[in-house]
Amino acid sequence: MKLGIIGLEQSGKTTVFNALTGADKEVGSFGKIEANLSVVNVPDPRIDWLSQLYAPNKTVYANIEFVDIPGSINDSADAKIVAVAREVEAFVFVIRSFTNPHVPHPLGDNGPIRDFESIRTGLIISDISVAEKRMERLEKIVSNGVGTPDDKLELSSLKKIMSVLEKELPASSAGLTLQEERSVRSFQFLTLKPFLTLLNTSEDNLKSEETLELLKNLPNSMAMCANIETEIRRLEESERKEFLDDLGIEELSLTPFILNAYKTLGLISFFTVGKDEVRAWTIQKEAPAVKAAGKIHSDLERGFIRAEVFSFDNIKEKGSEREIKNAGLFRLEGKDYPVQDGDILSIKFSV
Numbered sequence: 011m012k013l014g015i016i017g018l019e020q021s022g023k024t025t026v027f028n029a030l031t032g033a034d035k036e037v038g039s040f041g042k043i044e045a046n047l048s049v050v051n052v053p054d055p056r057i058d059w060l061s062q063l064y065a066p067n068k069t070v071y072a073n074i075e076f077v078d079i080p081g082s083i084n085d086s087a088d089a090k091i092v093a094v095a096r097e098v099e100a101f102v103f104v105i106r107s108f109t110n111p112h113v114p115h116p117l118g119d120n121g122p123i124r125d126f127e128s129i130r131t132g133l134i135i136s137d138i139s140v141a142e143k144r145m146e147r148l149e150k151i152v153s154n155g156v157g158t159p160d161d162k163l164e165l166s167s168l169k170k171i172m173s174v175l176e177k178e179l180p181a182s183s184a185g186l187t188l189q190e191e192r193s194v195r196s197f198q199f200l201t202l203k204p205f206l207t208l209l210n211t212s213e214d215n216l217k218s219e220e221t222l223e224l225l226k227n228l229p230n231s232m233a234m235c236a237n238i239e240t241e242i243r244r245l246e247e248s249e250r251k252e253f254l255d256d257l258g259i260e261e262l263s264l265t266p267f268i269l270n271a272y273k274t275l276g277l278i279s280f281f282t283v284g285k286d287e288v289r290a291w292t293i294q295k296e297a298p299a300v301k302a303a304g305k306i307h308s309d310l311e312r313g314f315i316r317a318e319v320f321s322f323d324n325i326k327e328k329g330s331e332r333e334i335k336n337a338g339l340f341r342l343e344g345k346d347y348p349v350q351d352g353d354i355l356s357i358k359f360s361v
């Protein structure tokens with residue numbers, strides 16, 4: 011999964027990126043136009059457990075690729091930056107809620123709700139310009155009588171999108187059908203992408219009434235204190251607890267952040283196991299088994315015959331595949347089977 015970190019200038023995007031990924035990228039480098047990249051494993055105790063049991067040659071966790079997008083894409087004249095933003099699957103909006111006398115807020119003072127709206131408006135404006143250009147082209151083609159049915163579908167999808175964008179609503183609220191969504195997929199509309207909101211607060215503000223109230227009003231949100239977390243990450247494991255206690259939190263934000271991301275984006279994990287490899291895969295909740303197969307390899311999707319399935323809970327309880335079979339918990343499922351979080355799959359196929 012690829013997540014793009016965006017927000018207003020100097021909201022602490024790079025600091026959040028460092029805090030979540032453990033990277034050590036320069037902060038406060040205003041005007042820098044290179045994006046930072048870092049991949050982190052998704053910690054999962056189930057994978058640790060399976061790896062113990064199967065003792066495979068290789069253990070592979072699911073991962074998240076973070077892209078720290080510099081400056082504000084709202085007024086980025088740099089097409090390269092907008093192109094980077096279009097490539098990600100979902101956004102993390104970083105909203106500034108810390109005070110720092112050395113780092114003025116670009117809009118004068120803190121205003122988290124205003125900043126949230128401002129980020130979203132920026133994305134909407136960018137989408138409008140993409141949609142407008144394409145609609146103009148398509149309208150010419152269609153009115154000249156040379157439009158294909160695909161052109162017509164695309165045009166009507168764009169009109170649907172435009173009608174919400176013009177009301178300053180995101181494209182995701184246009185209620186596109188799957189087919190309509192497919193017809194405009196290549197434009198990578200920014201406001202069709204799901205997002206999480208990260209409130210970057212000061213140390214003394216992390217658990218305040220004000221913060222709790224803001225979290226209620228900001229969609230898919232959580233608060234973190236990014237620059238303190240970067241500091242804590244630099245400490246030895248054994249020294250961290252004291253500082254986390256001071257902040258009133260149990261752990262660094264990465265794990266709760268990932269849980270929030272999976273929930274908001276409707277993602278689950280399934281596993282493949284064996285002597286060679288124990289591996290976690292990420293997929294959309296309720297996705298059919300054949301899609302899960304396609305995650306592993308396109309041949310498995312193409313030549314799908316059936317999925318052999320048991321759950322992590324089954325193996326945890328029974329201790330071995332043989333015992334699962336004896337207990338009648340081993341299942342054969344067809345291609346429409348909706349994969350569940352924690353399923354262990356083995357795909358039978360023929361190409």
Ligand SMILES: Nc1nc2c(ncn2[C@@H]2O[C@H](COP(=O)(O)OP(=O)(O)OP(=O)(O)O)[C@@H](O)[C@H]2O)c(=O)[nH]1
Nearest residue numbers: 019020021022023024025037038040080081108110
């Ligand atoms: N006091 C305080 N300062 C912070 C916090 N987070 C970031 N800063 C400071 O704010 C400045 C900007 O932080 P960055 O992480 O570079 O912000 P950014 O959003 O990546 O900035 P641009 O990419 O240039 O738009 C730096 O000087 C940080 O040290 C925080 O939680 N508290």
Ligand SMILES: [Mg+2]
Nearest residue numbers: 023024080081
């Ligand atoms: Mg930055």
